[in-house]
Amino acid sequence: MADEPLTRADVPAQLGPLPGGHHGLSREQILESQRERLLAAMAREVAVHGYRATTITGLVKVAAVSTRDFYEHFESKEECFLAAFEAIRDYVEGLVVEAAVEQPDWAREVIAAVRAALAFFAAEPDIARLCLVEPVSATPRIAVRFREAVLACIPALSRGRGEMEDGDLLPSSTEDSLIGGIVSLVTRSIAADETETLPALLPDLVDFILTPYLGTETAARIAAQAAAG
């Protein structure tokens, strides 16, 4: 249920480890545990109510902390949201880097990275919503932070220019446009509560991403392989 206090099992691992029990915990450990419960509460509350209707009162109830505890960790609802966003961003980055590192070439890295990200968001719909759907309509500051996180993917994409002749002749906004398309397609599924369909987007996304760098035929061929693999 949406507004019941979180149990240990509810806190996604991506938001930090939850130490067992309260006996013999140091103050630092207690604070860390509270912080993680608040971040998990933010994901839960925002998924149910949206950012705007989420309140600190609601958050502390779900996180089973006091309002005073909240303000020890965060100055505002916005700060709490940003902390959750950054924690997830770091986690997904780790996932994606790990998936990509074993791949033999750039195109396979792209496939592995996209596959890992889609699998994660499909498994964690609340987190997917917090990360990808809510930011653009939360606050202007959050929208800008979202933009920065997404633009940080550009270097990984622009390595595709090294895979083609005259890669420098591709328009400079190519990567930004690619990201825009990807975000648009992915958020559509999340916003429609169809996160289970995310992994099925893999071939289309791979085709879209690889096409400017490798050409339509090669991109389509690799995308078909990705679908089968």
Place this chain on the structure above:
Amino acid sequence: MKRAHVSYKTFYKHFSNKEECFIALFDRALARTEERVREEVEASPRPWAEQVAVALRTVFEMIVEGRLVARAVVVEAPTVGPAMRERYEAAIEALVPLFAAGRELNPRGHELPATIEHTLAGSVFWSAYQRLVVGEVERLPEILPEVTELVLRTYLGQEEARRIARDQSARQPAAA
């Protein structure tokens, strides 16, 4: 509310009106844009690629012209919430049929991903939206050729797309 001596009833009446007012304002801007795009595209018979270029140029021009409303979209989105996403999806859907017509020009058009029109339209609005977020709406005309090229390239291939996009920007007077 206590200080303003306003009752709950009155407050929520005005609050809800503000949201509705904003949505109405934005919907009107969207409808006017759609109408303008249709006018421009149908003004004279054109090849598909030119229709796309004209449509995108018109959309960007309307955003620049209506920059106050456009900027308000970014600032007021928290007030409006989910309704904004619906409008965003509607704007994307409005471009999809125009883009999809490009499949007929490509012998392998039927092999393109089913979602490609949505992805491309999403990418167009993302580019515009991001300029709004960072307060650089005046830069929209600059990015138009590249945005157009991305769409056309999908259906016509790199060379043809680049040629047409350049043609289009050469025809237009430079942004003031």
